[in-house]
């Protein structure tokens with residue numbers, strides 16, 4: 481995780497303009513309601529939080545990431561804005577079981593909403609992690625995933641994969657579609673050469689049967 485500790489120092493200044501509108505759209509698709517709880521998995525520097533707070537102030541928000549450096553940035557953002565309803569904790573997403581989460585936050589929680597932006601292309605064993613996410617999502621809860629898929633590989637794909645330590649060959653939305661209902665998928669308006677492929681948002685609802 482050392483790389484993201486270093487990357488955290490320039491992450492927001494180099495990428496935030498690029499992803500701003502996509503975050504707004506992803507959070508719109510979360511369809512947040514007052515009183516709900518939400519977890520941002522691989523939350524990084526907390527770049528989603530201001531959009532979530534702008535949509536609804538009455539939420540219980542959690543963020544988790546493996547990188548201490550990214551979480552430090554997220555924590556100072558929370559402090560600066562006095563966001564007392566946002567709690568961060570460190571975790572390898574592969575360990576996100578209900579028991580693990582309970583130990584971290586001292587609460588037995590499952591979540592109304594899950595968001596993961598640019599995480600599943602980076603995290604190893606992403607299919608296992610997606611299953612873990614669905615395990616901690618409430619029945620009828622909604623999950624929103626934003627990520628990049630390279631249909632045609634080129635130099636930019638290679639470069640983004642190197643910089644982000646990502647694998648842009650993962651057909652994440654296809655797996656999500658199989659495991660959720662009310663599935664929706666759309667491309668987001670970001671130039672492919674900037675992100676190494678097509679940026680998409682995919683969302684679905686957890687049903688009883690998966």
Ligand SMILES: C[S@@+](CC[C@H](N)C(=O)[O-])C[C@H]1O[C@@H](n2cnc3c(N)ncnc32)[C@H](O)[C@@H]1O
Pocket residue numbers: 481484521522523524525526527528544545546547550571572573574596597598599602603604644
């Ligand atoms: C490209 S960044 C995305 C950060 C943030 N979601 C955003 O939208 O800006 C990928 C994030 O995945 C995190 N990450 C990588 N491997 C992880 C793992 N095994 N478990 C949890 N987070 C991980 C990194 O620390 C980093 O913050």
